[in-house]
Amino acid sequence: MCPEPETATLQADALASGSTTSSDLTERALKRAQERADLNAFVSLDLKTVLDQAKSSDARRSAGKALSPIDGIPIAIKDNYLTRDFPTTACSRALPRAASGVDATIVANLRAAGAIIFGKTNMHEWAFGATNTTSSIGPTRNPHDANHITGGSSGGSAAAVAAGIVSAALGSDTGGSVRIPSGACGVYGFKPTYGRASRHGVLPLSWSLDAPGPIARSLDDIALLLPFFLGSDPNDASTTHAKPFEDQPAPAAPRILNLVGKGLERSDEVELAVRKALDGAEASVEDAEIPAMRSFFAAWEAILHVEASSYHEKLLADEPAAFTSVTRAHLEAGRQITATEAMHAQKLRARFIELLLKDLGDWDALALPTLPVPAPRHGQDRQSFGGRDVTTQDSMTWFCWPGNLAGLPCVSLPVDTSTNGLPISMMLMGRPGKDESLLNIARQFDRGR
């Protein structure tokens, strides 16, 4: 079991009141990272680099010149975000282990706010997988039980937050890669509306599905970090019309649709935990079904494969050995999809969006478990739940891909603990652009409130 580590919000308060310093927070984070080296959460970590940042932060704060409430808070960065001072490898053997000298827009935003850019976290190779078992530095391990996986692809970030190394970390999400490890490790993860957060400097997996997002210890932490994610960035055309963060209250009695039925099966234990969480809130909750879920899953999978294969086309041709055999097989498969098949997938995507936003009526949030099962054991290749028997990979994205296919904002929050001591989490999806409102709706279901 993990201790209950402090939240970013508490750290910000402590820094503001002078009861702690950035150097203290950073030294403790480094010490904790060393203690939990078994988790394999970090691919790059440099004492001098982070302690220098902390000293500068403390000097600013002493002079009354703190840059923001998060000035001095260590934040870990998934290894597919470009960072000025750390190499960016996407946990692939293909990329050079040298710093690029460039910050992704969100990293630059955090750095400008004084956050300590605290090393790079382990991830599923190129983010092309949801288990975090395939990585140039080996798999991550779940802080709640090292025999279990973290899920991925932002597994190192979720493990670092869950283990109390850092209070917050960055992830990216193409089919659940923020929410899956957040759910499996019992922390909070947020995927913004597609096109509200800049992907500039985040190595792409699938450009029409990718969204960067924060992983943290509480919903307040998510609210503290979201302003550095949301808003227009001239370097990412998808954000042209993106609005900056602006707190939006949740509706008084939000209308929640609990999605169930064929293609949305889950284990009994997960079902019970999510039902309990839904019943505990002052909200109108109704069950709803979505027809032909698995055909929409096929559309998501086709779009992901085509875009990933297109992005990696040159590297795959020039250096096939740069990829592990599993990832290479995915990329080769993506090259076999015809353009008309991809168009068909895009038409299914349009139909799926219409189905969620129109056919389902006037909802405020859609509820699902984050995962159909608690974090699987390392080495366990298949998962059985609710009459389904699927690959562990497919079980991880089971409920998460719809949020990417439809571009909706999504939040994962822990709601219970399984009989084997692992977290059970639920997910809420909001209407496009209503990220702030979704966050406030989630508060009603938060056991930590």
Next chain:
Amino acid sequence: MCPEPETATLQADALASGSTTSSDLTERALKRAQERADLNAFVSLDLKTVLDQAKSSDARRSAGKALSPIDGIPIAIKDNYLTRDFPTTACSRALPRAASGVDATIVANLRAAGAIIFGKTNMHEWAFGATNTTSSIGPTRNPHDANHITGGSSGGSAAAVAAGIVSAALGSDTGGSVRIPSGACGVYGFKPTYGRASRHGVLPLSWSLDAPGPIARSLDDIALLLPFFLGSDPNDASTTHAKPFEDQPAPAAPRILNLVGKGLERSDEVELAVRKALDGAEASVEDAEIPAMRSFFAAWEAILHVEASSYHEKLLADEPAAFTSVTRAHLEAGRQITATEAMHAQKLRARFIELLLKDLGDWDALALPTLPVPAPRHGQDRQSFGGRDVTTQDSMTWFCWPGNLAGLPCVSLPVDTSTNGLPISMMLMGRPGKDESLLNIARQFDRGR
């Protein structure tokens, strides 16, 4: 040779002054259509339907209630625009010969303005070709010499205007289908900026390249008609940000780049005619080259094939015999293109747009011939010019596809007559959204001014 028929502008003046009536204009148009039945310009024409419309128009005008300056003017419609009262077949054997009961947005705009919806014009089958030699009702013939083609795919519309049957007609343009027959038949054709004119109710060829546009007897006619084309239509998402027509003056001394070099070859006769037209205006004209033109052509061709094959996928599977063998071969070829190849084509498209709009600097219009040769003879499969020997199909789109790949507004205007008595036309392309300014720039090069 053709007589010099009256323009839509003169017809509008005559209607306004009472010196003619819509019934008179319409009867004359019907008579002329009968006289020039050899051109094969019309696929549907119904005396009663059009004469009834004309009577209603005359009644409105007598009562002082004319709906617009074009109330009562007969306008011919390409057979891929849905029309309430005529069948829409796209000159394919596949579609039922019964009226749909629905008007395309632009047809509805014209009808609401009182225009006489004057039958449906012959076109290249499904608009998938630029010669107008493949059609369910047989090829169109050039009014200047019936042994020559009109070009396509809006061949019937251009022939009807050039032969003085109607003063204006509708076309659609995916790789030049408005400009090619306008150029070959010596009339005026305008392709709006992609996304400024609604494609709603126009059967698609390639949805990211298609633009509807007018064909008429003068630039004033084009200006008279453009307000019924431009502007936002809730039924076509590409027009979400489209501005309505608003006259914009041309720059005092517009900067024109005359595009030349590899991939932009033309016959000596065409080169001389366009040079002469360019020299005759008060404009700064410089030559400019575009590198790797033919690779961008390949990108245009791939995008067109993929989108057309995607649109026709079901019909091709269910009723392959509905297509002529040539069109079927194109559609089958489109199905073989992989999604990553299509992505590559889209990347080339982005590069091409950057090249035109940024690398070429601060131009007001780009100049090209409309066609590298005058209208080819029927039965002539290849064209030779400037050291090139290409299919007649490729010679027709030779200069026109760049306007579609980059989504630019384009206008074709006649500038001279060839030694064999056929029109020679030039084309100007403007900056995106500057349709009105382009039209006024074109006036400086217009021998009809």
